[in-house]
Amino acid sequence: MPRAVTLLTVVHGWLPDVERWLLSVFTHCKSDFEALLVDNSGDARMAGWLQTRAAERLRLVTLDPPLGFSTAVNAGIQAAAGEVIVLFDPGVELTGDATSPLLEALEDPTVVVAGPFGLRGKGTLKEFEEDAGPDVDAIEGYCMAFRRSDASAVDGFDPKFKFYRIADIEFSFRLRDRGGRAVAIAGLPLRKHEHRLWEATAPDERDRLSRRNLYRFLDRWGKREDLLTGPRTEPQ
Template sequence: MSGLTSIIIPTFNGLHLLRTCVEHIRAHTSVPYEIIVVDNGSRDGTAAYCIREKLTLVSLPDNAGFPVACNRGLRIASGDNLLLLNNDCFASPRWLSYMLDALYSREDIGIVGPVTNYASGIQQVKVGYSDLAGFIREAESWNVPDPAKWREVHRIVGLCYLFKRTVMERIGLLDEMYSPGHYEDDDYCYRARLAGFKLLVAGNVLVHHEGSASFRNRYPGGFQELVERNRRRFVDKWKVDPLQFIEERGDAS
């Protein structure tokens, strides 16, 4: 395991989620970390909250979208490990320690993600809780040291996306062509794999995900159109359909 982890949280008018996100990180993280909040032009008091809580804040004048916000955070991050975290994704006991164990289990592992209640593909698992207190109780028994639950995959969903700085040094930042968001994570996974990195789902780490809260807020009528547009952009760029990765449920070949 190595050094500091920079946790980068893009947010847009999601202070109610961001508060919970930060509280969970602080309550359940025992390894060195910094929090960088990239505020996409919120008008809900997010900036004042970040200053009050002494969080590193990047304040953008308008909503530039998820990939742009992530890249702004990545540019100022000082960690050996970089973690892109949705503002509606809530940490659990020992979450980061065990994800780092998976990340540093082999030299060629580049990106690691947890399992969760809400995601596409193999990272979604069946859970039994109905509130956040129940989530923490369930995660307490779920999050145990168990490399047998690590699984090599083709894609990691960007909701909680941990990677080594060496990955960014090799392949660069997220492709902002996908702004405001969707498929930038698939694109990054594809580039990482082309560069020789492997991807792992840490099945021994459960995090909670509220689920596309910001996107559905901003694009209530056009959410599916946005997803389809970016899928076409991925296909045009790589001549590969990213849906293949989802249909195979993340299994590595």
């Protein structure tokens, strides 16, 4: 059944996080939504629990064996029934209706991606920092909203990004390369809890995988300074 919005998350494990995310979504989302879980855990117990939760507004995609982060997200994008997709990290908890402002932002045809956590290049494509926007260079994958049709037009996330770091920046640039804007929305009612993939990866391995993804990003976008929004202008 078509829906206005698909709330999508990729499950790598950590059942309490999934329960908390689901409860917050069903408690606070006011839109015509579905929740779509991509089970990338490779855990039979997780798969069994998720299958018992399937309902009209809760659907499940199981990847067996587990795949890389971007490929898992793309499986969710392909399965989504919503015109708009909001991708969440399962460590995020909604504390109010965070979905409606994201849908409103995407009613502007110039906006291709929106979310609460914006990033801006520090005068370079090699380093990004948090920025309140509203216009930013990229949206962090903790919570990012985009049209399903736009994601399909750019073939989704780059499957070479098997580790999650920088995959959200690269996807933001794919969307913006077609002429659209990335917009950060302040004050959305949500809370970030522990980021499990970050915490579960050894620091040396984390650094190695992050560097590899940065090189992948620069290989594609390293000469596209035109996609940087430039220094932020403070209000007079």
